[in-house]
Every structure is written in structure tokens, then in C-alpha cells.
Amino acid sequence: MTTPKPPSLADLRGEIDRIDAAMHDLLMERGRIIETLIEVKKTAETGSAFRPAREADVVRRLVKNHQGLLPVELIVQIWRQIISTFTYVQSPHSVHVVMGPEQEDARGLARFHFGFGVPLVKHSSAGSVVSAIGRERGDLGLIGLGAAAEPWWEKLGHEGQPIGMATAPAIARAASPRPPQALVIGHPSIDTAGLDTRLVAIRLPAPPKVSVDAVIAHAEKDGKHYVLAWGPREADEAEIARDVASGQTVEEARTVGYTAKPIAA
Numbered sequence: 158m159t160t161p162k163p164p165s166l167a168d169l170r171g172e173i174d175r176i177d178a179a180m181h182d183l184l185m186e187r188g189r190i191i192e193t194l195i196e197v198k199k200t201a202e203t204g205s206a207f208r209p210a211r212e213a214d215v216v217r218r219l220v221k222n223h224q225g226l227l228p229v230e231l232i233v234q235i236w237r238q239i240i241s242t243f244t245y246v247q248s249p250h251s252v253h254v255v256m257g258p259e260q261e262d263a264r265g266l267a268r269f270h271f272g273f274g275v276p277l278v279k280h281s282s283a284g285s286v287v288s289a290i291g292r293e294r295g296d297l298g299l300i301g302l303g304a305a306a307e308p309w310w311e312k313l314g315h316e317g318q319p320i321g322m323a324t325a326p327a328i329a330r331a332a333s334p335r336p337p338q339a340l341v342i343g344h345p346s347i348d349t350a351g352l353d354t355r356l357v358a359i360r361l362p363a364p365p366k367v368s369v370d371a372v373i374a375h376a377e378k379d380g381k382h383y384v385l386a387w388g389p390r391e392a393d394e395a396e397i398a399r400d401v402a403s404g405q406t407v408e409e410a411r412t413v414g415y416t417a418k419p420i421a422a
């Protein structure tokens with residue numbers, strides 16, 4: 158009996174070529190579906206093709222099925238690139254980002270989340286990004302979370318103003334969910350049905366308990382304390398604020414958007 162000969166390098170490269178061609182064919186086929194979807198979806202009515210709940214579902218399913226030596230972050234990165242570019246071709250738009258010496262990671266995060274097919278517009282403050290999205294209803298904004306110089310999220314959710322609709326990165330690899338690094342904001346006419354998490358702007362007379370998982374951004378201004386918090390969509394604002402306030406009176410708690418819970422791999 159002869160032992161089977163191991164495949165040659167040329168054989169293996171032939172297999173890789175076959176797979177690459179099949180992947181390319183499938184991407185082109187996805188593109189043809191999008192061409193038909195443009196007509197069905199009537200994007201022109203809202204001015205944006207961005208559907209954050211659908212995007213989160215697509216990525217969550219891929220992460221769930223992923224196996225093998227390829228890091229799952231790469232799968233997320235590839236699909237974020239594909240999805241963002243297919244969103245862009247349906248309805249061209251820009252992503253407004255705060256970029257300065259203190260936000261050196263902002264460009265990398267924006268490219269990880271939106272890919273390279275979407276133009277970035279640089280801003281020097283979060284307030285300026287919020288104003289830009291209020292004017293340009295098809296555009297999206299990306300603003301860093303955590304300790305903030307100003308409570309920019311207080312501007313969200315008012316008549317005609319943007320709301321939160323996603324967080325970035327889409328995947329947080331950690332044992333417990335880490336706070337997301339940035340919030341994606343968009344025009345309130347964009348469909349946010351199906352997003353499972355509520356974003357709440359909270360105003361307090363004294364410092365909040367910032368260590369709780371519900372706090373994703375916080376700032377102090379003129380002696381008042383401001384928090385951007387998140388919790389289950391089915392919970393009301395007061396319930397989400399209660400965790401953060403740790404016993405003090407909540408002066409205001411207002412819903413300023415929704416998001417999908419980041420995927421924890």
C-alpha cells in the first residue's frame with residue numbers, strides 16, 4: 158500500500174486561488190442584491206441607508222459561528238468594512254469624527270468601524286460633531302466616550318437633533334463587557350427599532366458612581382454632574398438613572414438614543 162503524497166505548495170496555492178475567486182464572486186453577488194435592495198428600501202425618504210440594528214445582527218451571527226485560527230476581530234473588521242461600504246454605496250455620506258492630539262486613536266477606531274470607503278470629516282470638539290449631524294441628516298458622527306471635557310450628549314435627542322445609535326468597536330473581547338470607546342450618532346429619522354439597549358442622559362447635583370457598568374461617559378460643568386448611561390431598552394430612564402445616582406436625587410434622566418449591546422467574544 159502506498160501512503161498518499163502530501164499536497165504540493167502549488168496544489169495548496171491552487172486551492173487558495175479557488176477560494177479567493179469564490180469569495181470574490183460572492184461579494185459581487187452581495188453587491189447585486191444591494192442594487193435591488195436600494196429600490197425596495199426607499200432610502201431617499203430618510204436620507205440614510207444606515208440600519209444599525211440589522212448591522213449588529215449580521216455581525217453578531219458571524220461571531221457566534223466563528224471557529225478556527227483566524228482572530229474573530231478580523232471577521233468583525235472585514236464585515237464592518239463590507240457593511241459600511243455597502244451602506245455608503247446606497248447613500249453616500251460622511252462620518253464626522255473628533256480628532257486632535259487627545260484623540261489619537263479616533264482615526265483608527267473610525268476606520269475599524271466604518272472601513273476605508275467612507276470619507277471622514279475632522280472636528281475639534283464633540284459639540285461640533287453633534288451640530289454637523291443636526292444639519293446633515295445622512296451623515297454619521299463618532300464621538301469618544303469616558304471622562305469628557307463637556308457633556309456633549311446633553312445636546313442629543315432634542316427636536317431635530319441627532320441621537321445615539323451604535324457603539325464602537327462592535328466587539329469587546331473581555332471577560333466582562335468593557336465600556337465602549339465611542340458612540341455613533343445619526344439623525345433621529347434613521348430606524349432604531351430592534352436595538353436592545355437604551356441610552357440615557359442623566360443630570361445629578363453630586364458626583365455619580367462612575368464605576369458602575371451603566372456609565373459610559375461622564376463630565377462636570379458649572380457644578381453639575383452629567384452622565385451618559387445605558388441599560389436594557391425595556392427599562393425606563395428612572396430605573397437606569399437609579400443605579401448611577403447611588404442614592405442622590407436625579408435632576409433629569411432623558412432617553413437620547415438606542416444601541417446594540419456590543420458583542421463580547
Ligand SMILES: C=C(O[C@@H]1C=C(C(=O)O)C=C[C@H]1O)C(=O)O
Nearest residue numbers: 206207208211212239240243244
Ligand atoms: C443592506 C442594507 O443596508 C445597510 C448595509 C447592510 C449590509 O451591508 O449588510 C446592513 C444594514 C444597512 O446599514 C440593509 O438595510 O439590509
